[in-house]
Amino acid sequence: GDSVTQTEGQVALSEEDFLTIHCNYSASGYPALFWYVQYPGEGPQFLFRASRDKEKGSSRGFEATYDKGTTSFHLRKASVQESDSAVYYCALGHNAGAKLTFGGGTRLTVRP
Amino acid sequence: EAAVTQSPRNKVTVTGGNVTLSCRQTNSHNYMYWYRQDTGHGLRLIHYSYGAGNLQIGDVPDGYKATRTTQEDFFLLLELASPSQTSLYFCASSATGTGDEQYFGPGTRLTVL
Numbered sequence: 001g002d003s004v005t006q007t008e009g010q011v012a013l014s015e016e017d018f019l020t021i022h023c024n025y026s027a028s029g030y031p032a033l034f035w036y037v038q039y040p041g042e043g044p045q046f047l048f049r050a051s052r053d054k055e056k057g058s059s060r061g062f063e064a065t066y067d068k069g070t071t072s073f074h075l076r077k078a079s080v081q082e083s084d085s086a087v088y089y090c091a092l093g094h095n096a097g098a099k100l101t102f103g104g105g106t107r108l109t110v111r112p
Numbered sequence: 113e114a115a116v117t118q119s120p121r122n123k124v125t126v127t128g129g130n131v132t133l134s135c136r137q138t139n140s141h142n143y144m145y146w147y148r149q150d151t152g153h154g155l156r157l158i159h160y161s162y163g164a165g166n167l168q169i170g171d172v173p174d175g176y177k178a179t180r181t182t183q184e185d186f187f188l189l190l191e192l193a194s195p196s197q198t199s200l201y202f203c204a205s206s207a208t209g210t211g212d213e214q215y216f217g218p219g220t221r222l223t224v225l
Contacts (some may be wrong), residue, residue: 009152032211043116043202043216044155051211089154098143098162098209099170102155 002027004092004103012109013080021075021106023064023090032093033057033066033073034100039086049093082110115139116217118203124223125193133188133220135203143206144186145214146170146178148199155202161186162209193224 007022025033032051036044048057050066050073057064062077073090090103116137125131137144145160157170159178167178175197177189190197200221204214 041218043204043218045216046213049211049213093211098145098160098168098206098212099157100155100214101157101171104152104154 002031002092002094002101004090004101006088006090006103006106008106009104010107010109012111014111015081016079017110019075019077019080019084019108021088021090021108023073023075023103025071025073025090025092027071027092027094030068033064034091034093035062035064035073035075036089036091036102037086038089038105044089047088080108080110082112084108085110116203116205116215118201118217118220120220121218122221122223124225126225127194129190129193129224131190131193131222133190133201133203133222135186135188135217136184137186137203137205137215138184139205139207139215140183141205141207141215142183143209143212143214144180145204145206146176146186146188147202147204148172149202149219150199158188190222193222195224198222198224 003026034049035047038044048059050057053068055066091100146158147155161180203217206212206214
């Protein structure tokens with residue numbers, strides 16, 4: 001079945017560092033790809049999506065590019081802030097139906 | 113902005129107990145979902161629905177029932193709770209299906225002793 005793999009379980013950075021969180025997927029066709037962010041004590045929030053090869057999604061300084069060749073959708077941000085500390089989830093939307101498959105999540109901690 | 117609320121926010125029960133988790137959304141969304149969140153597993157879909165009276169099986173349905181009574185209300189039922197069902201449960205809603213943004217509630221923390 002479809003699956004999403006996030007390589008890093010935890011990432012620790014200092015403010016103004018560059019962020020990369022790796023996301024790889026396994027699915028047939030062209031699934032929709034998502035990033036969600038979850039702050040402590042809250043439910044996940046939609047960050048952005050991409051639906052086609054080479055499409056870039058972006059929001060709040062974060063971005064990711066859909067790459068069907070490498071089946072990846074890596075999250076990047078040029079300069080992180082302490083307020084970016086949260087858990088980030090990559091997710092895949094199935095071609096038929098309403099289900100989302102989530103990766104295991106990556107906890108980002110940014111030191112001031 | 114869509115509003116999704118859940119009750120209770122915290123629940124403690126004993127093994128074999130009967131638990132109902134409630135979810136309400138107020139943005140007239142068609143789809144509603146129940147997930148569980150566990151460390152190392154991320155979010156896993158239990159059940160979902162695309163309208164009142166409809167129920168679809170998710171990826172981890174064993175031990176759970178669900179019922180969508182109205183467009184706004186979606187309930188998750190644990191009729192014989194087990195310690196393995198100790199988890200953080202999230203409800204979500206979306207206007208349509210594939211490719212659509214899901215709005216999540218604040219979660220219910222369930223502990224089964």
